[in-house]
Amino acid sequence: MIRSEILREIAPILRDHLVVCNIGIPSQELHAIDDQPTNFYMLGTMGLASSIGLGVALAQPKPVIAIDGDGSVLTNMGTLPTIANNVANNFILMIIDNGSYGSTGDQPTYTGKKTSLAKVAEACGCERVIECQDVDTGRVLQEALDSGEMTIMVVKCDSGNAKMPVITMDPVIIRDRFMKSVQA
Amino acid sequence: MSISSKIVDDFVAEGVDFITTVPCKQLAGVIDEVDTRPEIYHIPSNKEDEGMGLCAGAFMGGKKPAIIMQNTAIGVTINTLATLTQYYRMPLPMLISYRGELREPVACQVEMAVHTKALLSQMLIPTYHFHKESDADELPEILKYTFMCNKPVAILTDASFWGGYGDQ
Numbered sequence: 001m002i003r004s005e006i007l008r009e010i011a012p013i014l015r016d017h018l019v020v021c022n023i024g025i026p027s028q029e030l031h032a033i034d035d036q037p038t039n040f041y042m043l044g045t046m047g048l049a050s051s052i053g054l055g056v057a058l059a060q061p062k063p064v065i066a067i068d069g070d071g072s073v074l075t076n077m078g079t080l081p082t083i084a085n086n087v088a089n090n091f092i093l094m095i096i097d098n099g100s101y102g103s104t105g106d107q108p109t110y111t112g113k114k115t116s117l118a119k120v121a122e123a124c125g126c127e128r129v130i131e132c133q134d135v136d137t138g139r140v141l142q143e144a145l146d147s148g149e150m151t152i153m154v155v156k157c158d159s160g161n162a163k164m165p166v167i168t169m170d171p172v173i174i175r176d177r178f179m180k181s182v183q184a
Numbered sequence: 185m186s187i188s189s190k191i192v193d194d195f196v197a198e199g200v201d202f203i204t205t206v207p208c209k210q211l212a213g214v215i216d217e218v219d220t221r222p223e224i225y226h227i228p229s230n231k232e233d234e235g236m237g238l239c240a241g242a243f244m245g246g247k248k249p250a251i252i253m254q255n256t257a258i259g260v261t262i263n264t265l266a267t268l269t270q271y272y273r274m275p276l277p278m279l280i281s282y283r284g285e286l287r288e289p290v291a292c293q294v295e296m297a298v299h300t301k302a303l304l305s306q307m308l309i310p311t312y313h314f315h316k317e318s319d320a321d322e323l324p325e326i327l328k329y330t331f332m333c334n335k336p337v338a339i340l341t342d343a344s345f346w347g348g349y350g351d352q
Contacts, residue, residue, distance in 0.1 A: 043267070043271065044263070047237075048236075051234045051236075051240075051241065052237045052241040053241060055202075055237065055238040055242040055249075056242070056245040058242060058245070058247075059244075076237075078231050082228075171271045175244065178244055183246070
């Protein structure tokens, strides 16, 4: 499965929760598949989906799912010790690990070679780390929500992108409707 | 009362309840003070752009965030300031140690000091410079202004403000 197929499959789970979605094609795919006011789309700033998601989770009690990528986590590797040491049990970091920089032309990342983000997360002190295959994403995500424990998911899948339109929504509108969803 | 206590008192009085920090020798006292306050969630960051991401999330989650960092971080965070904090119109008070000014013992610090105000100006970031201790009297108004206009705002604090570098 490629990322867009996973997103399509888990959309019914994501729909009910606050979601912070990674820059570029991941946000375009989620926006096209199932736009929701509870989705915060990153239009720029590679690497910070996990940090933004953790910030939202620490600030309020609703569950928060940050959809990140292997390339973006590699860009902001310092996020994993921060997450491990500031436990938010309403936070799920779901790293879609397709071993490539999808938005820039599928150049390979190091996670497709020797580097294991699940092992890095564990070494950083994250306590519930689950690596799974693409077909199991929905089940593992639902279990993570049900567990009431902060969870780092590393979803191994194929490299590839669906052709989706660029998001033209104004960033302040994205932010405003997301904040209203937080408060609702 | 120490200047560090006064600064953190002002943060608390303005409702700032989520502070991320990346250390600087000049900021050690204020970071220690942040850590003692139950009103503030203190979350150390490993890099300043990461910290700005945390602050963006905390703001959307209903907190009033701030970041405490060194001026060298301006070089790390230009993209984040432009494409996250400014693009989505989010408030962010930035208490910044202004290394490389008068009384600086480390020559390399001057290399970023000479760019600091120019970069902040280029980014259209409102910038205040605390040189004397009494300059900090404006901090409550600066914080109100930041959360009124939903912009990142820089507060540069130089060595003279902090009383030098001790025995260095």
